[in-house]
Amino acid sequence: MKAFNFLTKRAFYINLIIAIALLIIIIEVAFLSLKGYTRHGEEIVVPNFVGLNCDSVLEHCKGDFNFVMLDSVYTQNLPEGSIFQQDPLPNSKVKKGRNLYYVKVSEAPEKVLMPNLKNLSLRQAMVLLRANGLKVSELEFVDHFARNAVVEQEYKGEVIEPGTELIKGSAIKLKVGYGRDDVRTHLPNLLTANKQDVKKLLHEASLNIGREYHMDEDGGQYKVYKMKPDYDIETLVELGSTVDVWYRSETNFDFNSYGRELHRKDSALAVMKKKKLDDNTIKYVADSFDYIIKNRRFLYDSVSREYDKNIAYTKDFFRHMYMYQEDEIDIDSVYQAAIQKREANKSKKSKNNLKPSLNSKFSITLFPFFLKQKITPKRNK
16 A cells, blocks of 8 residues: 555654654653652652751751751740751651751740739749749748748748749749748649649649659659559648659550559548558558559559469459458369359350450459458457
8 A cells, every 4th residue: 555655664663763862862861851850769868957057057068958948936944946856757768858847946035024922822923923934843831930931032042032034934942931840732633643743733732742753754744643652541641842853754554444443442442441441451452452543553464464364363362351250262173163254254144245254353343353252351459
């Protein structure tokens, strides 16, 4: 066919080869240009600029990054004019010339005026300090006829007069009247409280914070796991006393379960006291609660959860539970009977289609078990 005669001509193939060659050259040039534009393979590691002087960083590293300031903040932890925060983070790999956003430490902290706290009650003084952006660092109780009345206000070891300018967030030491009588105060329950609330709770009770211990190091939200002196609703301590606190992280520690166990203990003891049971029986039940709370792990991993689930069914628990008995008890027999009873309960279906929960501990399993077994604690002779 005449329409396809060009396929037999030599000129057609020469032109086709030239066109393919030009296309290959254009594609290669495009790839080389794109590689140069994107700086493929030219990655650099972002240094840690936090805490370094901003002007020095911009001068020495302006060829590597395009610095963009987002904001400025004030902090006492870093020098003025230094970099407070950066993005990308240190040790990130980026291409040369990328934007690096940073927050600078401002040179002018916010100032507030010191209020007059003299002759105010401790509670009023704390409210006024918070309203002015200040806080209490420590309480010192001195000889004064008015209990909990502010006698003196100090900042960094020196008396500070009302109207003095201070950096917002500064901590003020208050000297407070002890009163004429030997007055004591109730110990507040700090267990499961957030770390940021601990000082406030202690100061409101006319107490100071002592040593602080962090059991975890993951930097999560910390809550109180333990305190010394131990909390008891009837415990009274001297005004100005210190309370040591142990913290754990919510990330690792199951504070919901821990709080429920503490609440069950308090509820059970309150019922027993209301019924006017003897002190030995109350102490016996309290010690048994404490044994469970102390030996549970309250962690989130499956191994710890299974361990906590079975802690009420260990020989150590039954040995502890019967330590107040006057008669000799065959711990092995009691332990085996409890295990058999637990297995039998597992196979039954309740009317509400619920199974006995081992996680409920004393409220379902242990506290009724004490009553059903008719345990008779030893009497003090």
